[in-house]
Amino acid sequence: MRKLNKDAIRSLIMPHGLVVFGLVLISILFYYPLLNGKTLLQSDIRQYEGMSKELKEYRSETGEETYWVNNAFGGMPTYQLGAKYPADFLIPIYSFFRILPRPAHILFLYLFGAYILLLVLNIPWPSALFGSLAFGFSTYLLIILQVGHNTKALAVSFIPFVLSGLLLVFQRKRLLGFILMTLALGMQIRANHYQMTYYLLILMGIFVIVFGIQALKENRVKIFASSIGLLFLSGILSLGFNATPLLTTAEYTKFSTRGSSELKLNPDGSPKEQSTGLEYDYITEYSYGIFESLNLIAPRVQGGASSEDVGEDSDLYEFLIDNNVPKPQAESFIKSVPTYWGSQPILEAPAYIGASIAFLFILSLFVVKGPFKWWLLISFILSLLLSWGKNFPLLTNLFIDYVPFYNKFRAVSSIQVILEFAVPLLAVIGLNKFLADADLKNIRRSFAIFSVPLIILFLFSGSLSFVGLYDNYYSNGYGQEIFNQIIEERKNIFNKDVLRALLIGGIIFLTLRFSKSIGRNFTFLIVSIIVFIDLYSVNSRYIDKDLFIDKSINTYQLSEIDNEILLDTLDYRVFNLSTGLSNASSSYYHNSLNGYHAAKLRRFQEYYDYLTFHDNEKLFNSLNVKYLIGKDDQDQDQLYVNPDALGNAWAVDSLLVLDNPDELL
Numbered sequence: 001m002r003k004l005n006k007d008a009i010r011s012l013i014m015p016h017g018l019v020v021f022g023l024v025l026i027s028i029l030f031y032y033p034l035l036n037g038k039t040l041l042q043s044d045i046r047q048y049e050g051m052s053k054e055l056k057e058y059r060s061e062t063g064e065e066t067y068w069v070n071n072a073f074g075g076m077p078t079y080q081l082g083a084k085y086p087a088d089f090l091i092p093i094y095s096f097f098r099i100l101p102r103p104a105h106i107l108f109l110y111l112f113g114a115y116i117l118l119l120v121l122n123i124p125w126p127s128a129l130f131g132s133l134a135f136g137f138s139t140y141l142l143i144i145l146q147v148g149h150n151t152k153a154l155a156v157s158f159i160p161f162v163l164s165g166l167l168l169v170f171q172r173k174r175l176l177g178f179i180l181m182t183l184a185l186g187m188q189i190r191a192n193h194y195q196m197t198y199y200l201l202i203l204m205g206i207f208v209i210v211f212g213i214q215a216l217k218e219n220r221v222k223i224f225a226s227s228i229g230l231l232f233l234s235g236i237l238s239l240g241f242n243a244t245p246l247l248t249t250a251e252y253t254k255f256s257t258r259g260s261s262e263l264k265l266n267p268d269g270s271p272k273e274q275s276t277g278l279e280y281d282y283i284t285e286y287s288y289g290i291f292e293s294l295n296l297i298a299p300r301v302q303g304g305a306s307s308e309d310v311g312e313d314s315d316l317y318e319f320l321i322d323n324n325v326p327k328p329q330a331e332s333f334i335k336s337v338p339t340y341w342g343s344q345p346i347l348e349a350p351a352y353i354g355a356s357i358a359f360l361f362i363l364s365l366f367v368v369k370g371p372f373k374w375w376l377l378i379s380f381i382l383s384l385l386l387s388w389g390k391n392f393p394l395l396t397n398l399f400i401d402y403v404p405f406y407n408k409f410r411a412v413s414s415i416q417v418i419l420e421f422a423v424p425l426l427a428v429i430g431l432n433k434f435l436a437d438a439d440l441k442n443i444r445r446s447f448a449i450f451s452v453p454l455i456i457l458f459l460f461s462g463s464l465s466f467v468g469l470y471d472n473y474y475s476n477g478y479g480q481e482i483f484n485q486i487i488e489e490r491k492n493i494f495n496k497d498v499l500r501a502l503l504i505g506g507i508i509f510l511t512l513r514f515s516k517s518i519g520r521n522f523t524f525l526i527v528s529i530i531v532f533i534d535l536y537s538v539n540s541r542y543i544d545k546d547l548f549i550d551k552s553i554n555t556y557q558l559s560e561i562d563n564e565i566l567l568d569t570l571d572y573r574v575f576n577l578s579t580g581l582s583n584a585s586s587s588y589y590h591n592s593l594n595g596y597h598a599a600k601l602r603r604f605q606e607y608y609d610y611l612t613f614h615d616n617e618k619l620f621n622s623l624n625v626k627y628l629i630g631k632d633d634q635d636q637d638q639l640y641v642n643p644d645a646l647g648n649a650w651a652v653d654s655l656l657v658l659d660n661p662d663e664l665l
Contacts, residue, residue: 015125020112023132027100027108033548034101041547042103042148046555047596050584052082059084067248072587072595073604074573074623079252080192080599085244090190093183103145106153110136113160117425120164120171123432130528131428135160137535138420139299139352142543147348155196156417158188162200163207165234169227170211178234185238192245195409196417199383203418206382207375214371256599258408262661263606267613277407280390283400285345286411287389292342295350296419297358298454298497299538303339303468303490306347308541310337316489320482339490341468343391344413349542351416353423355501356527356534359450359508361423364430366442372429376422383418410598431527435520440513447509451502458498466490504534556588561639565590565627571648572626578637581608586629593625610665621646 028034054069055078065085067078077083097105114135118128135141144153165181168174189197208228215224239246253259260276273279294301300308310316316337320330340347365377389396389412399406434442466487475483507530515523549555565574566589574590576583586592593608611619620628626645632638658664 016119019115019125019129022129023108023111023115024100026133027104027111030107031101031104031548033545034104037551038548039101039551040103040146041549041555042146042150044148044596045150046148047584048082048148050556050586050588051596052078053588055081055083070591072584072592073597073600074591074593076595076597076601076604077248077252079245079248080597083245083248085248087244088190089241090183090186093187094190103150103153106145106150106157107136107142109154109157110141113157113164114425117160117164117167118428120167121429123428126524127428127432130431130524130531131424134354134357134424134428134531134535135421137539138354138424139349139535139539139542140416140420142539143349146543146547151191151193152196152414155188155191155193155200156420158184158191159196159200159203159417159421162188163203166204166207166231169230169234170224172223174227174230178230181231182234182237185234186241189238189242189246194249195414198405198409199415199418202382202415203379203421206379210371210375210378252599253408255601255603257602257605258599259602261602261606263665264660265662267610275407277400277405278410280400283407283410284390284396284412286413287343287391287396288351288387288413288416289343290388290391292344293384293388294453294457296353296423297355297450298457298501299350299352299541300339300493300497301457302342302350303493304347305349305542306338306340307336308339308493309335310339310489310493314489315492316485319485337486337489338468338470338474339486339493341466341471341490343469345469351413351420352535352538353420354531354534354538355504356508356531357424357427359446359505360427360431360527362449363434363442363446363512364426366430366445367433367437367439368426368430373426376426380419380422380426383415383422387413387416387419389413431524434512435515435524443509443512447505450505454498454502454505458495458502461491461494461498464494466494504530556585558589559637561629561637562589564639568626570626571624572645573624574627574629575620575625577628577630590627593623607665617644620644624648 031040033040051072052069054071055066058064058066058069065083067083068075069078069081097109099105100108111132114132115128118131119125123131141153141156144156161184162181165177165179165184168177168180171177188200212224215221258277260274261272263272264274266272277283289302292302295304311334312331314334317330317334320333321327325333365373385392385395386399396412401407471483474486478486508527511518511523511526511530518526572591573593574586575593576586579585579594581594582596583594584592584596586594587596608619611622619625620642621644624645624647626642628640628642630638630640
């Protein structure tokens with residue numbers, strides 16, 4: 001018995017314990033500045049620090065929790081601002097994973113979760129390790145960490161754990177599956193990004209439908225139904241673990257910009273679009289372009305990020321130097337060239353999944369059989385089509401109008417997290433199966449499907465416009481001659497990345513084509529190296545290690561204007577005209593009208609929109625804005641005092657009864 005226990009322990013440590021240790025090392029080393037005590041400067045987290053300053057100070061000074069702050073948007077609840085609630089049963093699990101510093105702990109969860117899921121699918125550990133890296137180092141998942149979408153990233157990181165529990169239940173390992181799914185789903189909900197939870201439910205819903213049809217065909221309906229019942233129980237318990245934040249969010253939604261408006265008119269008097277959620281234009285503002293979707297396999301097919309460093313070997317740099325632009329100025333210019341010519345307002349990086357992974361995904365469609373393939377393929381297609389948003393209104397409008405809660409979420413392109421999960425997962429399963437069977441006919445088919453569209457793109461690239469959303473602004477700002485060179489640079493990087501994808505696909509094709517000759521293990525090693533180089537080389541373009549700063553640095557330094565305002569001991573509000581409404585920098589030291597939040601109070605936003613359109617003076621006076629920060633003639637910050645601010649409160653001398661909210665405004 002003692003020997004059996006030792007063998008069992010050894011089988012866990014070798015290799016799984018070593019793999020987990022390796023994933024920890026990979027996560028830390030990828031963010032190696034953390035080892036020097038630095039922290040990642042994330043733009044959204046910096047905004048959050050401005051928003052939550054009053055909340056954290058109150059908590060520190062009193063040891064209690066406040067559910068209202070005054071420092072942003074004239075005051076708002078803290079329900080979606082980092083509020084802590086009593087009876088948080090999941091805090092020990094969250095604290096355990098926070099042993100690793102941010103954001104390495106979320107990268108580790110990406111990797112570890114995918115590894116566990118692939119082991120549950122009976123994939124050998126080397127392939128499971130390969131799959132975890134393919135998933136975790138997807139460009140989109142790393143970029144959302146860099147910009148500070150931590151709650152989104154954390155919610156995504158628990159998706160593989162949830163699905164592991166789901167699969168274990170259907171594999172009749174019900175107790176283990178039930179426990180894992182309940183805890184993982186509880187943590188996924190606790191991450192407080194309900195849009196990602198919504199997408200997870202879509203993924204699970206497709207699973208239930210596909211496997212339900214399979215159970216019906218195989219006359220296993222009773223077994224299937226009992227598994228579904230267990231999943232419902234798991235879901236109820238997960239919701240119970242998060243009851244307080246969910247109930248407060250449900251309460252707040254009615255009063256936030258995510259709820260329905262009482263108004264029938266826009267500020268300009270035109271009829272207002274009636275909706276129980278967000279407005280259509282706001283929901284679909286970040287819609288993925290149909291052609292742009294090719295950047296899943298050729299990252300800069302539409303220019304990559306909003307601006308790119310095109311390098312000193314570029315034609316643009318050579319043009320600047322030849323036209324006597326000083327070298328320092330030319331070097332500075334090429335570091336931020338507006339190469340993007342897609343339809344989204346701004347893009348930090350393309351949602352690149354890897355040309356190598358895309359090739360293996362296509363191969364998997366031939367070699368993987370059964371409902372598992374159909375689940376992931378349908379999920380991939382639906383995710384891609386919905387990410388097109390306003391560019392594919394037939395499906396988008398259907399979901400907005402008829403699918404419950406779909407209109408509560410913006411940035412429809414975010415649904416690509418589903419395909420970011422589905423593609424590498426099926427790719428790894430397909431590679432593992434191919435190496436077992438080595439059917440060369442499937443390799444030729446896969447390469448044809450992968451390469452022919454890319455070859456056509458390359459041959460007919462001259463017919464593309466390469467013209468983007470803001471090109472009138474760039475041509476006016478830079479001059480037509482420089483702008484023409486920017487267009488040429490777009491063409492250059494387009495051709496480079498299409499050829500790059502073809503090259504990567506060709507190398508994998510040849511490797512798998514001769515897999516019988518070189519052996520399974522060596523084939524797997526070569527493919528793994530190609531995938532690593534493929535993903536790492538693209539990620540290195542967009543992951544900026546210079547964003548790590550010393551922990552002691554406060555990015556909100558007190559300015560002379562801040563000090564001047566703070567001399568005033570009375571109650572007042574501040575509005576920073578130069579940053580616009582959606583910026584929390586003024587909220588760090590002052591009670592401000594500014595702020596940064598995806599779900600501010602609806603009446604505040606409507607009041608602000610109406611008076612901004614009609615009468616700024618009434619807006620600032622009525623909301624007690626005593627200090628305005630703007631720019632002077634030299635574009636330097638300038639403080640303006642508003643002597644007509646009406647104070648915190650004033651006596652009512654008469655009442656006026658009106659028929660509706662529009663009349664009131």
